[in-house]
Amino acid sequence: MRIVLIYSGGLDSTVLLYKLRAEVHEVLTLSVDYGQRHRHEVDQASLICKMLGVEHQVADLSALRPLLGGSSQTDDFAVPHGHYAEESMKLTIVPNRNMLMLAVAGAWAISRKADSIAYAAHAGDHAIYPDCREEFVAALDTALGLADWYAVKIIRPFVKLSKADIVLMGVALRVPFGMTYSCYEGVPGVHCGECGICVERREAFEVAGVDDPTKYAKENADVQA
Amino acid sequence: MRIVLIYSGGLDSTVLLYKLRAEVHEVLTLSVDYGQRHRHEVDQASLICKMLGVEHQVADLSALRPLLGGSSQTDDFAVPHGHYAEESMKLTIVPNRNMLMLAVAGAWAISRKADSIAYAAHAGDHAIYPDCREEFVAALDTALGLADWYAVKIIRPFVKLSKADIVLMGVALRVPFGMTYSCYEGVPGVHCGECGICVERREAFEVAGVDDPTKYAKENADVQA
Numbered sequence: 001m002r003i004v005l006i007y008s009g010g011l012d013s014t015v016l017l018y019k020l021r022a023e024v025h026e027v028l029t030l031s032v033d034y035g036q037r038h039r040h041e042v043d044q045a046s047l048i049c050k051m052l053g054v055e056h057q058v059a060d061l062s063a064l065r066p067l068l069g070g071s072s073q074t075d076d077f078a079v080p081h082g083h084y085a086e087e088s089m090k091l092t093i094v095p096n097r098n099m100l101m102l103a104v105a106g107a108w109a110i111s112r113k114a115d116s117i118a119y120a121a122h123a124g125d126h127a128i129y130p131d132c133r134e135e136f137v138a139a140l141d142t143a144l145g146l147a148d149w150y151a152v153k154i155i156r157p158f159v160k161l162s163k164a165d166i167v168l169m170g171v172a173l174r175v176p177f178g179m180t181y182s183c184y185e186g187v188p189g190v191h192c193g194e195c196g197i198c199v200e201r202r203e204a205f206e207v208a209g210v211d212d213p214t215k216y217a218k219e220n221a222d223v224q225a
Numbered sequence: 226m227r228i229v230l231i232y233s234g235g236l237d238s239t240v241l242l243y244k245l246r247a248e249v250h251e252v253l254t255l256s257v258d259y260g261q262r263h264r265h266e267v268d269q270a271s272l273i274c275k276m277l278g279v280e281h282q283v284a285d286l287s288a289l290r291p292l293l294g295g296s297s298q299t300d301d302f303a304v305p306h307g308h309y310a311e312e313s314m315k316l317t318i319v320p321n322r323n324m325l326m327l328a329v330a331g332a333w334a335i336s337r338k339a340d341s342i343a344y345a346a347h348a349g350d351h352a353i354y355p356d357c358r359e360e361f362v363a364a365l366d367t368a369l370g371l372a373d374w375y376a377v378k379i380i381r382p383f384v385k386l387s388k389a390d391i392v393l394m395g396v397a398l399r400v401p402f403g404m405t406y407s408c409y410e411g412v413p414g415v416h417c418g419e420c421g422i423c424v425e426r427r428e429a430f431e432v433a434g435v436d437d438p439t440k441y442a443k444e445n446a447d448v449q450a
Contacts, residue, residue, distance in 0.1 A: 030292075057292060063285035064329060067255075069336025095335035096328055096372045103321060103328040104289060110320035111294025136371040143364035147321045147356045 002026045003155075004109040005118045006101055007056070009045030010182030011201060012120035015166050016158060018173040020118065021052065029054055030108060032101045034061040034068065034094055040188045044181040051179075059104045068094055098131035099140060102154065106144050109152045116153040117144070124163050124200065163204035171210055178213040193218040227251040228380070229334040230343045231326055232281070234270030235407030236426060237345035240391050241383060243398040245343065246277070254279055255333060257326045259286040259293065259319055265413045269406040276404075284329045293319055323356035324365060327379065331369050334377045341378040342369070349388050349425065388429035396435055403438040418443040 003020055007013045007029035020027050029049050031042045042058055049056035094100075105117045125132040137154060145151040158166055170177060183191040183198050191198050193216030205212035228245055232238045232254035245252045254274050256267045267283055274281035319325075330342045350357040362379060370376040383391055395402060408416040408423050416423050418441030430437035 059292060060288035061286075063288065064332065067282060067284060067329065067333040067336065094332075096332035096369075099324075099328040099368060099372050100332060103324040104292065107289065107319075107321035107325060108292040111292065130374050131372045133371055136368055139364050139368035139371060143324060143361055143368055144321075146358055146361040146364060147324050149355050 001116065002028070002112070002114040003116050003118050004105050004112070004114045005029045006105050006120075007031055007045050007049070008182065009041040009043070009048065009180060010120075010197075011170070011177065011180045011204070012122060012158065012163065012166050013045075014048060014177075014180045015170040015173065015175050016118060016120040017048070017052070017054070018175050019157065019169065021054070022173055027054055028108070028112060028114065029056045030059060030105050031056065032059045032061060032104060034064060034097070034100065040186045041181045043188075044179055048176070048179055057108065059108075061100065061104070064100075096131065098129075098136070102140055102144065106147060106152055110148045110150060113150065114152060116155045118155045118157065120158050120166075121156045122158040122161050122163055122166060162207070163200055164207035167204045167208040167210050171208075187217070190215050190217050192216070226340040227253070227338065228341050228343050229330050229337070229339045230254045231330050231345075232256055232270050232274075233407070234266045234268070234273065234405060235345075235422075236395070236402065236405045236429070237347060237383065237388065237391050238270075239273060239402075239405045240395040240398065240400050241343060241345040242273070242277070242279070243400050244382065244394065246279070247398055252279055253333070253337060253339065254281045255330050256281065256283045257286060257329060258283055259289060259322070259325065265411050266406045268413075269404055273401070273404055282333065284333075286325065286329070289325075321356065323354075323361070327365055327369065331372060331377055335373045335375060338375065339377060341380045343380045343382065345383050345391075346381045347383040347386050347388055347391060387432075388425060389432035392429045392433040392435050396433075412442070415440050415442050417441070 003025050005013065005017055005020060005027050007017060008031060017027060017029065029045065031045045033039070033042055046056055102117060109117050121132060130136065137156070141154040144154060181191070182201060184195040185192040191201070191214050193202065198216065201214065202212060202216070228250050230238065230242055230245060230252050232242060233256060242252060242254065254270065256270045258264070258267055271281055326344070327342060334342050346357060355361065362381070366379040369379060406416070407426060409420040410417040416426070416439050418427065423441065426439065427437060427441070
């Protein structure tokens, strides 16, 4: 199959990239830059794709910033620190983020006659994100199947896996975890160790019992299991 | 209601803008520029909104051009002339165009707490566009209702009207037809008179029995009823 992978350069989508290639699919990777502060993540995505000889495109949606309203991923107020909690998480919501990403990936998939769009949604994706709900994805999959005479499917191979499961799969697939980047702070070469996504990342390695090669700015931050 | 109107600056969406305002809705207008050649259409949209004191935003998706593949609206080959015919029409398809537009409008509607997104789809929209199908719009409406905790609806007030009906409504609403622009050629101040959309525009005025104030480059082109 030819698959368009929505590829952030983070841990989950890098493991998915390696898995799809191991299954001998042809993978086209797409990073969506919606004006977030972590450009560094996209740079890492580009680097990993170059290393693997995989096509990588960046969809620059930063021009949409005036339309996207308040969110710590696109605006200039502080990144919420600590474990995911409802109030601080709400700040990291980009409105209609998944539909935007899937619409762009769908356009590329149709123009390149890909069979499907894949992304690395997993079981730990928080219910605070309304567009992570099954019903949302099912409706959008139906729409995408009708958007052209040529139907593209949405696949989410990790939807029943925990992030620790994904780390274990990554070990088996020899994923270079140290090259992946997913911190909300976006400082090149170092993860803050404190934002929601860093806390999840540390926990996933701990739970999986796998050495975490990530450089964290705050090594001794409390990790609440 | 507060409504985000997808607004091209063409005839149909300008009549819809006037209609929604006449119904005393608060209207926010959005032009989506996906790298098409008719920037002039967006300029006219901006001008009309300024005249009416209506908020107008342009979502610049031209950075997506490398992902959108072959289409006469985004690429450099010739615009197909004459009456809509299946083969020439296919050249004007931007892949996943409606999902892209509705995803962007949805993001803005969510961030501005609008009740709905409106666009001027009408009964004459051609079956050659797969994303004009009812099933597509229904699925996307469901997805949009689930994309946030706050649900936005898709409305298409003209979906049962012909373009001639829209012209008649425009007359009643005193729409300045001469300010609207919708030619694929994108030459400021003049419509080619020959591309598919110009042929439809001329026919709509003829069928409605309304004087057409549009300046056509080719005044005497064959209009096939």
